[in-house]
Amino acid sequence: MLETRDIRVAYGQVVAVSGLSLRIGQGEIVALIGPNGAGKTSTMMAIGGVVPPQSGAVLFEGEHIEGAASHYIYRRGIVQVPEGRMIFSDMTVRENLLLGADALTQPADAEETLADVFSLFPVLKERFRSRADTLSGGQLQMLAIGRGLMGRPKLFMLDEPSLGLAPKIVDEVFERITGLNDRGMTILLVEQNVRMALQIAHRAYLIEAGALIEEGEAKELLKSERILESYLGTAA
Amino acid sequence: MLDFAQNTLDGIMVGASYALLGLGFTLTFGVMRRLNLSYGPTIMMGVYAGAYVSLNVYGSLLLALAIAVAVSVIVGLVIEGVCFRAVQSDNPLASMVSAFAMWMVLEEIIILLTWGRLFPVQNPSGLSTFDIGPISVRGDYFALFVAAVVLMVGIYWLLFHTAFGRKVRAVGENRKSAQLVGIDVNRVSREIFVLTSAFGGFVAFFIAASLHQITPGFGLWATVKGLIVMILGGIGSVPGAVLGGLLLGIIELQAVWYIGASYRDLIAFALLFLFLVVRPRGLLGQGERSS
Structure with a gap:
């Protein structure tokens, strides 16, 4: 590939x-x-x-x-989840997730992908309207992965x-x-x-x-x- | 007391237009991390073009506005290409100096074409002064205020409720992160030039109309006002630019009334100086960010 x-x-x-x-x-x-x-x-x-x-x-x-x-x-x-997560802290969880799909040519499918991300990380649904800088380290990592998934990666x-996360979260x-x-x-x-x-x-x-x-x-x-x-x- | 209220109202109406000039600077700075000194001259070109057409070709004020916006956008795109895209130096001074050079070029073009004469600009709304109780409202200021508020609402909606706005804010917060979510940073830069030039040209036409004329000095005037507002409000802050614009407008108009019209710009610079000394991050600025 x-x-x-x-x-x-x-x-x-x-x-x-x-x-x-x-x-x-x-x-x-x-x-x-x-x-x-x-x-x-x-x-x-x-x-x-x-x-x-x-x-x-x-x-x-x-x-x-x-x-x-x-x-x-x-x-x-090809989508990457960078080290240190690089979440946009001035924005909400929702905006961070949508940004993952904004650059795609057909972001219309974003709703579908979003539902998928929620089923993987239910916590993101709970915190959907919160500002990203109120999330814990583990939640931020999940947000970063969720945002990446919004880009519909093949690779x-x-x-x-795992950086900076408690063993259970890892x-x-x-x-x-x-x-x-x-x-x-x-x-x-x-x-x-x-x-x-x-x-x-x-x-x-x-x-x-x-x-x-x-x-x-x-x-x-x-x-x-x-x-x-x-x-x-x-x-x- | 009545004078004070009258001046405050006039200041708010004028300040709304300053707010937009500040927004033009702050949005461009947010995305590019570069100062576009030729923003004022860009929108000046638009106003000249619009006023020229309505004077000499076809006297429609709507057409004049449309031309002002279109020419501003074209000049803005040229500046983005020549002063920013072509100047790929990491040193922010490089594009700042090239934008300054472009400013001089634009100003000289206008001086050569108009022989430095004043150019009348008519009020697109045609409103004349009306009274609300003891307070009188200047029609041209009122039109300026309405135009500015409509534009601000539109800009707010674009920035906070559309995918375009998300991208602009993402690039503003962290260019590299923006790149990592697949944002074409160069394209967003071009789009922000289109946006700021368009609303700048629009509001500049109303500003020129409230001054009844445009001169080759308008570029300098608009750049200085926009810069002061951006610094008062806090660099990169959208609500800050709005507050900074209103503050500058109110203080200027109070100064004109109580001290004298010739002190207007002196007071504006004194305010800038005061902020730089006492509160350099501005009203709503966040100061330096670590990442």
Whole structure:
């Protein structure tokens, strides 16, 4: 479904991703793991067209999108939930959700999608008219995911959805992500919570300093010595 | 006391038009994070075009208004392209200076075409002065006030009840987040130029009509009023611009009555200075935001 070929992302002189190639198949959950500053977020930003890659190719359903504008890529079906959620705090929950659909060419279906989002996250229905800055951290994450779903993603990219959340809420969020995948949604998950990410992912890529270190089935990687030592803190 | 009430009423009516000039600045600033100094000259071009047509081609005031709006929008789009889109520097000074240069160009064009002569502008409403009890209401001010209120209601509705308004506010709150929900930020910028130029041209025609004429100095006048109102109200605040406009209008007209007409602009600048010293974030400004 999505393939990056040897992409390189840099901010001025600082190289964030140097020659990364990923593949995400239809219906998969793919985890992108690695330490802080490994280039995980930059990879996502490059796929979404927010920070266009300097070189390399990004193919989505066979189409080259590496030079496309971010709003085009969004409409094509690649939606990301950014780290830190980036909710519009001056607006209501309702407005935040509707914004997810505003950029689509047929936002008329928004009502239908909204009902769907409510069934996944009933709390958003309860808080529909509240200002977003009155929500708790967990509710904000659900709002961010809900807003992303309003964009009717084919490929849904989530950046650190567990960040700053209580363990119980993290479980709930991950359960929803698995639920979305069960309904056929393809997911790219960027996580520092490596154990949880590998538990729900099909496949995973481990990157460090902008380059690929290991890739494979998530179950296999859970047993990989390198990952056990560096990320799960239990030497094999 | 009666004088004070009369001045206050006149101030509210004039201030409503100032509010719109402030809205023009504040909305553009909210979306672009850039100051469009040539906003005043943009709408001045519209007024000149409208007044010219109604004087020399066909004397319909509705047509004059339509032309004022259309020409303002066209000039606004040119400025957006030349001074903002083409100037992709991260330094906000770059587009500010280019907008300033454009202002000079527009002013020179008008001076060359009109030889610097005054241009009469007729009141599109044709209302004359009428009395409500002891208070008299100037017809041209009243028309200006009604036009401004209608436009403000329309702008409020657009901003807070449509998808377009959501996008504008999203870009204003955080450009990057807006990009992440698939908003075409450049397109929203262009649309905000169309909107602000359109209502600016409309209200500017009424303002010029209340002054009976337009001069090449109108651009400067409108830019200064708009900037003062934006700062009084708080940069980026829509209700702030409305309050700031009314405040400026009332204080100016009181000053004209009690101190003298020639002190009008001095008082306006003194008010600006006072705010910059005592309350730099304005009436409803939020100050610097962290993210």
